[in-house]
Amino acid sequence: MPTVPSRLAASRPRSRPLEDVLASLRDPIILCDARDRVTLFNPAAEELTGIGERHALRQACATLLVHMPAIPDIVVQTRTSRQSQSRSEELVTAGRRRVPVRLSCSPIWTPSDRLAGTALVIQDLSYQKKLEDDARRNETLARLGGLVAGLAHEIKNPLGGIRGAAQLLARHLTDRPEVGEYTGVMIREIDRLNRLVEELLTLGAPPAPNLQPVNVNRLLMEVLALLQTELDAKHIRVLPQFDTSLPDTRGDDTQLTHVLLNLVKNAYEAMPERGTLTLTTRIETDYHIRRRPGAGRPSGSGQVLRIEVADTGPGFSADIVARAFEPFVTTKARGTGLGLAICERIVAAHGGDIRATNRPTGGAAVIVNLPFVPA
Numbered sequence: 196m197p198t199v200p201s202r203l204a205a206s207r208p209r210s211r212p213l214e215d216v217l218a219s220l221r222d223p224i225i226l227c228d229a230r231d232r233v234t235l236f237n238p239a240a241e242e243l244t245g246i247g248e249r250h251a252l253r254q255a256c257a258t259l260l261v262h263m264p265a266i267p268d269i270v271v272q273t274r275t276s277r278q279s280q281s282r283s284e285e286l287v288t289a290g291r292r293r294v295p296v297r298l299s300c301s302p303i304w305t306p307s308d309r310l311a312g313t314a315l316v317i318q319d320l321s322y323q324k325k326l327e328d329d330a331r332r333n334e335t336l337a338r339l340g341g342l343v344a345g346l347a348h349e350i351k352n353p354l355g356g357i358r359g360a361a362q363l364l365a366r367h368l369t370d371r372p373e374v375g376e377y378t379g380v381m382i383r384e385i386d387r388l389n390r391l392v393e394e395l396l397t398l399g400a401p402p403a404p405n406l407q408p409v410n411v412n413r414l415l416m417e418v419l420a421l422l423q424t425e426l427d428a429k430h431i432r433v434l435p436q437f438d439t440s441l442p443d444t445r446g447d448d449t450q451l452t453h454v455l456l457n458l459v460k461n462a463y464e465a466m467p468e469r470g471t472l473t474l475t476t477r478i479e480t481d482y483h484i485r486r487r488p489g490a491g492r493p494s495g496s497g498q499v500l501r502i503e504v505a506d507t508g509p510g511f512s513a514d515i516v517a518r519a520f521e522p523f524v525t526t527k528a529r530g531t532g533l534g535l536a537i538c539e540r541i542v543a544a545h546g547g548d549i550r551a552t553n554r555p556t557g558g559a560a561v562i563v564n565l566p567f568v569p570a
Contacts, residue, residue: 223317226303229310231256231270243317245289262287265298266315273300273313283320293513295320328517350392358385391533404447404544406568411444411451411476411502412437418455419474422463429468436475444500445568446545454538458504458561461534465508465559475503484548484564498567499547505560510553519551519561535561 214235217224223240227233236251244251244260251259257267265284273280279301286294297318303311358381365378419426419433426433462472479499511519520539535551542549547565554560 222319225256225266225270225315225317226312227256227270227274227315228312229274231267231274231313233259234312240317243286243288243294266317269298269300270313270315273302273315274310277302277310286317295324351389354385354389354392358382361385402450404450404541406445407448408443409446409448409451410441411446411455411500412439412441414448414452414455415459415474415476415502418452418459421456422459425460426463426472429463429466429470431463431466432469432471434471434473436473438477441476441478441500442569444565446565447541450541451545454541454563455502455504457534457538458563461561462504462506462508462559466506467508470507470558473503473505475501475505477501478567479564482564484546484566499564500567502563502565503560505554505558507558510557510559511551516551516553520549538563 217226217235218237220237221239223243224235224237225233225240226235233251233254233256236246236248238248240251241247244263246259256270260266263286265286269280269282279299281297281299283295283297286296288294297320298315299318300313300315303314305311361378361381365375368374415435415437459472459474463470466472477500479501482499482501484499520535522533522536539549542563542565545565547563549561549563551559551561
């Protein structure tokens, strides 16, 4: 966390070098005088609050930041107690995004030991919170994997017997049409349970990817061909924005197809009729893959292959977007909440990461970043 000098004379102009240093820091810095009027508002504070420095200077902190009451509150506490204050809060940014932060406010003293004002540093804890959430989710998945592995065969074997008995019953009672109807329902529901068990097995312990040369543009086109009937039925317009110069990379063809199929289905199911599905592929050179706890370093050249699946639906709600990849979190009436969780596990096994976000223009987007390993 950046440090602010504990003694700064408010009665004389600040030195230009000090202003330059505070302006260059990535953490928001707000300095106030003894009357809680803003005397410095660095660019990071402008970005966080959506308020320009020219408007902020000489304004009362409580009036300026009425939409972020935690900030003027800690400034007042620091000034009245004349002691440093520190606490964790959640601020709503100018873009209506909730950000976990650490507020650290210290008194500023003149050389004659008079209180000149306060210095507030705001530390963004989003990345730390993401790591903690990932660690908790991985721990949950590990426990779930052990439980599923023990129960899977115990569940699958009786289901296979029940399915076989239903088929035999249908064959022996062909003269009774109503029996065929009932056994058909039984077989369909047994198959649905079998798929659920398979999903749980994949979630708990996904198979190691069989890395072979693969072209993501080709995979996306194959997925679109598989879903063309459903897309046409809803009059969904597909907007491909492929980098056609992409060379093959190394990945598991089957597993990546599973991921892309799931993402495209989620996107078109979230849209009303005549929505737009945008598929983007490109190479990114300045992105750092967020590593899962316990995962090794990704191989490759340092470049990442980015795949983005975006829709024009209602977007993710605030409580869902942060938990989209947790098991059993779903907005679908008949969904299991395992699809995105399995996608996250498969992408992580490839050394990549996946994230969900809302688009500024409306709708949702899921972005997959994979280490680019030329085949």
